[in-house]
Amino acid sequence: EGCGMAAVETARGVLMHRVDLEDGRVSRYRIVAPTEWNFHPQGAFVRGLAGTPASDTGEAHRAAALLAHALDPCVACEIRVRHA
Incomplete structure (x- = not known):
């Protein structure tokens, strides 16, 4: 269980990725472009x-x-x- 998030500055602006894990599997994945x-x-x-x-x-x-x-x-x- 847990979550991870990354944000990077790209040519078009901030790109964010977030992943949530449950029981060793990805339970949710989100991208904010x-x-x-x-x-x-x-x-x-x-x-x-x-x-x-x-x-x-x-x-x-x-x-x-x-x-x-x-x-x-x-x-x-x-x-x-x-x-x-």
Whole structure:
């Protein structure tokens, strides 16, 4: 029984692995990828867009796309700008 955890700083951000062991076997294995940190509601993407003027939809879209690509989500993504 026990657990192990490792965190490494990668080019895209922090990558974490955690393993739980029971009776000499892996009972649970979790990975938290940089994408989960960067695109979290309190993560770098949202913080980076805070204060971006939204009156110009095209400019807001460009700013969001540039930041998303800079953070490299490592998955396909689509940016949509909606007025609330």
